[in-house]
Amino acid sequence: MATGKKYYVVFNGRNPGIYDDWNDAKEQIDNFEGARYKGYASAAEAAEAFRTASGKTDSGDLGRFLASASSRSIPKPGQPDYFTNPEVDLDAWAVDASCLGNPGRMEYQGVELMTGRIIFRIGPFDDATNNIGEFLAIVHAMALMTREGKFHNIYSDSVSGMAWARNRKIKTQLKQTPRNAIVFELMARAVAWLNTHQFPAKVLKWQTDRWGEIPADFGRK
Numbered sequence: 001m002a003t004g005k006k007y008y009v010v011f012n013g014r015n016p017g018i019y020d021d022w023n024d025a026k027e028q029i030d031n032f033e034g035a036r037y038k039g040y041a042s043a044a045e046a047a048e049a050f051r052t053a054s055g056k057t058d059s060g061d062l063g064r065f066l067a068s069a070s071s072r073s074i075p076k077p078g079q080p081d082y083f084t085n086p087e088v089d090l091d092a093w094a095v096d097a098s099c100l101g102n103p104g105r106m107e108y109q110g111v112e113l114m115t116g117r118i119i120f121r122i123g124p125f126d127d128a129t130n131n132i133g134e135f136l137a138i139v140h141a142m143a144l145m146t147r148e149g150k151f152h153n154i155y156s157d158s159v160s161g162m163a164w165a166r167n168r169k170i171k172t173q174l175k176q177t178p179r180n181a182i183v184f185e186l187m188a189r190a191v192a193w194l195n196t197h198q199f200p201a202k203v204l205k206w207q208t209d210r211w212g213e214i215p216a217d218f219g220r221k
Helices: 022-029 043-054 059-067 130-148 159-167 178-196
Strands: 007-012 017-019 036-040 093-101 104-112 118-128 154-156 203-205
Touching (some): 007 043, 017 022, 022 036, 036 043, 093 130, 104 130, 118 130, 130 154, 130 159, 130 178, 159 203
Parallel strands (some): 093 154, 154 203
Antiparallel strands (some): 007 017, 007 036, 093 104, 104 118
16 A cells, blocks of 8 residues: 555535545535535545435446546446455556557556556657556556555556566566567566566456456557
8 A cells, every 4th residue: 555645535525525635625624515525535535425324325326426536547337346346456557568569669658547647758769568557557557556655456467477477587588679679678578677676565356347448558459
């Protein structure tokens, strides 16, 4: 769990909801008669407090209402909504990669589950693969958290990417060329980082069948 970060629930204000930035929350309550808000240490606590106070017990309604106060995408009717599923750690980050072709043009990104905010987006790189991007996304998130000293669990939907990170070893048949030399450099740096650092949080498998598409998905399927 992250340390120091707060989530603000605006119970009564211009746009009630959950905010991860104080300035955004402050805009909703300044000079608003009867404004009510409270800060919470975790996304899960904030979501539960808002759920209880608003009386929105229907998960679909709650997810759509909370999404209005964030940048995360709202699932289509009938699709699972991770935001209201108690299995999901809302304090976590999610990572994903996209590759147009195999090999092809690859990029990867990480997002904050609570808000859908893009934390990093790297690439694109030529002559790479999706599995490489998934692996690099995981390690990039781990390294960024370590540098900032604030740790979250990480969700990935890539079995290969998770295995490579866990075993500190990349298994790819991709051949190095002048066009993808930077990708091989990034892979080498990632493995070196894994061999010299301990990551205290967990890398967890995103359960797409129960929770819908991973929030870091590029939406290109």
